[in-house]
Amino acid sequence: MATSVLRVEGIAKSFGGVQALKGVSLEIGQGEIHCLAGENGSGKSTLIKVISGVHEPDAGRIEINGKHFSHLSPIEAIKLGIQVIYQDFSVFPNLSVMENLALNMELMDNRKFMNYKRARKIASHAVAQIGFEVDLDERVENLSVADRQLIAISRALLQEAKLIIMDEPTSALTKKEVKALFAVIKQLQARGLSILFVSHKLDEVFEISERYTILRSGENVASGNTVDLDRKTFVYHMTGRQFEDTHYEAPAGIGQPVLSVKGLSLSGAYSDISFDLAPGEILGITGLLGSGRTELVETLFGILKPDSGNISIKGKEASIKSVKDAIKHGIGYVPADRLTEGLFLPQAIRRNLVISVLDQLSSRLGFLRTRAIAETTKKWIQNLSIATKNPEFPVRTLSGGNQQKVVLARWLANNLSILMLNGPTMGVDIGSKYDIHTLIRKLAAGGLAIIIVSDDLPEVLACASRILVMRDGAFIQELDPSATTESMLSELSTGIA
Ligand SMILES: Nc1ncnc2c1ncn2[C@@H]1O[C@H](COP(=O)(O)OP(=O)(O)O)[C@@H](O)[C@H]1O
Numbered sequence: 001m002a003t004s005v006l007r008v009e010g011i012a013k014s015f016g017g018v019q020a021l022k023g024v025s026l027e028i029g030q031g032e033i034h035c036l037a038g039e040n041g042s043g044k045s046t047l048i049k050v051i052s053g054v055h056e057p058d059a060g061r062i063e064i065n066g067k068h069f070s071h072l073s074p075i076e077a078i079k080l081g082i083q084v085i086y087q088d089f090s091v092f093p094n095l096s097v098m099e100n101l102a103l104n105m106e107l108m109d110n111r112k113f114m115n116y117k118r119a120r121k122i123a124s125h126a127v128a129q130i131g132f133e134v135d136l137d138e139r140v141e142n143l144s145v146a147d148r149q150l151i152a153i154s155r156a157l158l159q160e161a162k163l164i165i166m167d168e169p170t171s172a173l174t175k176k177e178v179k180a181l182f183a184v185i186k187q188l189q190a191r192g193l194s195i196l197f198v199s200h201k202l203d204e205v206f207e208i209s210e211r212y213t214i215l216r217s218g219e220n221v222a223s224g225n226t227v228d229l230d231r232k233t234f235v236y237h238m239t240g241r242q243f244e245d246t247h248y249e250a251p252a253g254i255g256q257p258v259l260s261v262k263g264l265s266l267s268g269a270y271s272d273i274s275f276d277l278a279p280g281e282i283l284g285i286t287g288l289l290g291s292g293r294t295e296l297v298e299t300l301f302g303i304l305k306p307d308s309g310n311i312s313i314k315g316k317e318a319s320i321k322s323v324k325d326a327i328k329h330g331i332g333y334v335p336a337d338r339l340t341e342g343l344f345l346p347q348a349i350r351r352n353l354v355i356s357v358l359d360q361l362s363s364r365l366g367f368l369r370t371r372a373i374a375e376t377t378k379k380w381i382q383n384l385s386i387a388t389k390n391p392e393f394p395v396r397t398l399s400g401g402n403q404q405k406v407v408l409a410r411w412l413a414n415n416l417s418i419l420m421l422n423g424p425t426m427g428v429d430i431g432s433k434y435d436i437h438t439l440i441r442k443l444a445a446g447g448l449a450i451i452i453v454s455d456d457l458p459e460v461l462a463c464a465s466r467i468l469v470m471r472d473g474a475f476i477q478e479l480d481p482s483a484t485t486e487s488m489l490s491e492l493s494t495g496i497a
């Protein structure tokens with residue numbers, strides 16, 4: 001390894017009764033992109049705060065450029081060239097890009113008033129260093145999250161950063177923005193900077209890093225060269241659980257289709273779509289954004305109206321003109337963004353779980369039957385292994401994966417025959433993702449017909465019993481997941497070999 005810019009050893013840190021770090025070690029070489037991975041709560045942010053002088057560790061040593069410290073102050077850390085880009089980016093939204101960039105420089109030079117000519121020069125130089133094109137007079141609040149990050153990175157460079165730490169920088173970025181950020185990270189590396197990139201996303205770790213460290217419950221359980229790491233090992237270290245990769249096969253002899261779609265078309269979205277779905281099947285529909293996949297399921301759920309074609313449920317032509325009609329026909333739909341659509345985050349888990357069956361559970365006088373609600377809640381928390389200490393806690397206290405389970409439970413309480421899921425594990429950590437997949441298979445094996453719309457190819461391959469690939473509004477191919485690889489699927493959905 002190149003000379004190390006940072007080495008920490010045996011770092012321990014407790015908050016009250018919680019031991020967030022239990023003797024963690026980590027070493028980063030000059031010019032290295034190092035991934036710090038771990039599930040939520042594993043201690044990643046706490047470690048960063050120790051490195052950047054925000055928290056004083058209870059034990060351990062920090063070595064920076066060969067110098068030893070038992071702890072650092074934030075100012076010392078900055079002077080040593082350590083810069084953190086936090087999840088909330090620490091930029092000032094009500095100031096302009098230029099002011100954000102030049103402010104610290106001016107303060108460091110002990111100037112009382114900002115010299116705008118000088119500030120503009122500093123700022124334009126800063127953004128040019130990473131090839132970032134932005135209007136320097138724009139107020140930061142009008143910029144995207146991705147652009148704010150680039151401002152924070154430019155500012156870090158102005159302060160002569162040697163090690164830039166990014167705490168889960170991609171969590172609010174689109175795929176395209178992630179690509180652009182990765183290009184900037186590579187540029188920083190080419191200038192000899194070191195990057196500590198925090199993520200719990202497998203693909204990102206493989207794509208960007210040379211070395212990795214994985215934390216689990218405050219301990220580092222693995223570190224090494226990323227090229228020596230495979231997906232299975234990575235997931236094992238992250239979760240401490242061994243997952244089988246198997247394919248789901250629909251039970252044999254499952255009988256008549258519960259859903260039959262014939263020649264369905266919606267101008268500008270999709271055209272001439274036909275398929276059958278039987279109970280126990282999991283149909284995976286994949287395709288790029290804009291392939292028409294979401295519009296198709298939204299039509300089946302009565303949100304959009306098709307121009308032509310027909311839909312039959314259990315052999316009878318069904319007229320689905322509204323969401324109400326869809327639900328009447330036993331169709332459920334979990335949209336892609338569970339957080340904005342469907343959950344009442346400040347309300348109790350219990351209340352969120354029973355909300356769709358509320359009518360059934362209330363007596364004629366409108367009183368809620370407390371016992372029935374308590375029983376229903378208990379049943380679903382158990383069935384779906386929703387990890388919570390108390391169903392009275394607000395839903396927002398649950399992890400993303402567990403919130404997703406609450407959404408599922410609400411639908412399942414409704415006697416569905418068809419359940420459609422759009423991006424069912426988007427933004428969910430690996431352990432919960434596996435649990436949700438297991439649950440989906442269990443539901444299908446129990447006779448539910450399921451449609452999963454997803455561009456997460458490993459997910460589609462693992463869950464579906466049949467895959468339909470959509471491109472430009474048409475089904476271009478049907479595939480058997482047990483005979484399909486991720487690269488075949490990617491080629492088909494993008495049209496790029
Ligand atoms: N300031 C704090 N006070 C109390 N507990 C904390 C504090 N910061 C972190 N923790 C706890 O320490 C553990 C690790 O948290 P964190 O470092 O934020 O994890 P990660 O960044 O990997 O998600 C969690 O259990 C968290 O609740």
Ligand SMILES: [Mg+2]
Pocket residue numbers: 044045046167
């Ligand atoms: Mg964190």
